Amino acid sequence: MDRELYMGSPEEFIGGEMEGKYCYGGFGYLLSRALLLRLKPFLENCRNDILSARPDEWLGRCIIDYTSTNCVGEYEGLRYHHYELGKNSDPSKEQSKQFKKALTVHPVSDPEQMYRLHRYFTEIELQKTYAEIAKLQAEIKNVSVVAFEGNRSAHWPVGINPPFEPKSRFEVLKWEYFTEEEIYSCIDDSPKCELRGIDRMDVADVIDVAVGELNKKYKPILHLKKQQLINGYRRFDPIRGMEYTLDLQLEVVNQKGHSRSITKRVHLVRPLSKIEIIPMPYVTEATRVHIIIPLTQQDRSYVDHFFEMFASNAFEMSENAILTFLFIYDPVEAQQVNQNDIFGSVKTQINAYERKYPTVKIPWISVKTETPSQIKFMDIISKKHPVDTLFFLATVNTNVNSEFLNRCRMNSINNWQVFFPIHFQDYNPDVASPNQPHPASVDLVKDSGHFDRGIFEESCFYNSDYMATRTQMAADVQENEEILETMDIYEMFVKYSGLHVFRAIEPALHQRYRYQACNPRLSEDIYHRCVQSNLEGLGSRSQLAMLLFEQEQGNST
Incomplete structure (x- = not known):
């Protein structure tokens, strides 16, 4: 680290007016950190005192004057290999050993020649890699002969992981x-x-x-x-x-x-190729999450359980999150809201929790519509929040906890990525555990539920990304306004955003069993996914087979 090294292609100064050698700039040069640190205080003097039309010669004179270090082409047995290319020469036809081991070549006259050089030396590195792989494969074969299982211990192909072994x-x-x-x-x-x-x-x-x-x-x-x-x-x-x-x-x-x-x-x-690390923008777990819960008349029975779970996971833990309810009325229910508010009991519960937790505020918004639509809801909510707001769009059946909220923060990247988690859905308890009391909590095992890949109701995204994507689809909406009702937010981001749409299973996101009312006014694909989710959520294949078997036994009796 303390060596003062000035290494490259040594050249005599023009006219012989100065002793020593400088490094020719065409072939580049190496400067050690120790030499740069020693030279730093004198750079201003060099700029004022040394006149030269060539930058490489100017630098060489500066280094020699103030550090007494000459350019060398060899140091401790290592040579600075370089090669001078002829005019319009083709790198693929160069056969000299000096060219093949060159660190730098000069001159490179145009981008096409640079591409040819890069290709040539990349092929050399590739052949070296293939040769090394072949050598390692031969070593593995030789070692496997003396292994306990003999040649059987060396899996085919050599060096590749053994096959997957199913447990069932x-x-x-x-x-x-x-x-x-x-x-x-x-x-x-x-x-x-x-x-x-x-x-x-x-x-x-x-x-x-x-x-x-x-x-x-x-x-x-x-x-x-x-x-x-x-x-x-x-x-x-x-x-x-x-x-x-x-x-x-x-x-x-x-x-x-x-x-x-x-x-x-x-x-x-x-x-499978090696895992590649992709550079991502910096994110932090300190971001506040705005949790949006759309609520219809059919969802009211799940509110009690949702509040119990959310209070223990968020209110009592002082989680940096704001819960917002979206009350969805149809036109008839909206007209009767003063006499018979279908969400009156929920609003009473909100007031009770705000009194119990003085630092907590639970805002709510009322919406009147005949056809509930994610995009229409978010249009309303988006206008009421700043552009840097992080939304988590969920359902009243979702158990929200700190572990998932942190992953929501980490996987949602402004102007880069939106996150659509796949929650774990409990099977119908009458199918998964018939003739038994329903368990208070369910473990994440294959006999108790499954990851529901057909549902896209839960999502994490920034308001600015939503607004930009919504702007991109404005032209299509003018031609056909029905797409606001037939398209969900997942399809909107995939089709119009250009962002990374990250979809992954999420063990920390848990839902109890619920039969979903599929809206036939949505697109055929969304409706089919909803129906498929209801069917797959009944129980595992073995549990359904056992029910059929018991039913046949009962009929035969």
């Missing part, structure tokens, strides 16, 4: 069957569908790699040409990556030119 039949990974044109596992549960897009490219790439590897193995004795993919199977292993099994019909051509057709089965793995 429900965890067995599913194989997908495909041909070059079709795949037999479709998103819409159709028996088969056309292979297209990235899946078609994936299959074509895997076949090309398989034929290439077979030719590496059998050349020059045999040459293989693909004729047809007979069968193709693939599955995604979360530990290893994508696995493939291919049955290929190949044309074999020997050295004499004779050909015949054979069938080969090959196994391939496309390994």
Whole structure:
């Protein structure tokens, strides 16, 4: 750290007017930190006293005058390798060893030449990496011979994680069957569908790699040409990556030119790449969260439990959050609000909790509408809050706690990302635990509930992101105002925002079982997701099968 080093391509000063050597700037140079610290007090003197038309020569004179350090091309056995490129030279045709080990090259005349240089040296590094991988694979094979299980201890491919081992039949990974044109596992549960897009490219790439590897193995004795993919199977292993099994019909051509057709089965793995750390804007857990709870007439029975849980998790813990209720009236209920307010009991509870916790204020907003819509609600709420407000849009059935609120703060990034958590939904207690008293609390295990991937009611986002996205969809709204009623906030952000839409399971977000009233006026996709959520929320496959079995037994009796 204390070495004063000035290293590069040494050059004599022009005219020989000064002793010593400076580093030619075309090939660059290395300056140690110790040398820079020593030179720092004299830079002003150098600027005033030294005149030179060349910056590299000026710097060399400054360093020699005030530190007596000359430019060196070699230091303690290490050389500063550099190479001078000819005019319009092609890096791919340069064969000298000096060029291949160069640290810098000069001159680089245009961006295209820079690209060619970068490509050339990247290929060199890639070949070194492949050679190192092959060396490590050979070492693993050699070591596995003396291991307890012998060669079986070295999994295929060498160096790739062993396959996932299911703990039960429900965890067995599913194989997908495909041909070059079709795949037999479709998103819409159709028996088969056309292979297209990235899946078609994936299959074509895997076949090309398989034929290439077979030719590496059998050349020059045999040459293989693909004729047809007979069968193709693939599955995604979360530990290893994508696995493939291919049955290929190949044309074999020997050295004499004779050909015949054979069938080969090959196994391939496309390994998972390394996890990449993506730079993200800074966020803090100190942000205040505004929790918005829309409430309809059907939701009133859940308010008591919600208040009990929220009071213990937020009010008593002095959580930095504000709870806001959105009372949704239909036109008939709104006309009778003075005589018979359907949310009168809830407003009484709000007053009671405000008296119990003097530092807590629970605002509420009344809305009259025939068709409840997330976007219409947020249009009203957005105008009443500053642009930097962090919203958590939830339901009255959601158990809100500090752990989740912190994740809401961390995963919602202004002008960057919105967060749509997947809550854990309890199964119907009459199905999950029949003929037993309903448990007061439920553990997050597979027999008690599931993560409800079909519901997008809960979301965390900043008001500024909502307002910007809402502006982007203004033109479509002018053409068709019904999209405000048929689209939810998730679809709005995905289609119009350009932000990261982060969707992940959230163990800290828990909901008790509730049958949802699906609104047929919403879009077909949202309505279908709601119906599917109700069906999947009844119970696990084994619990439903047991109910059917007991029902059949009862009928036969």
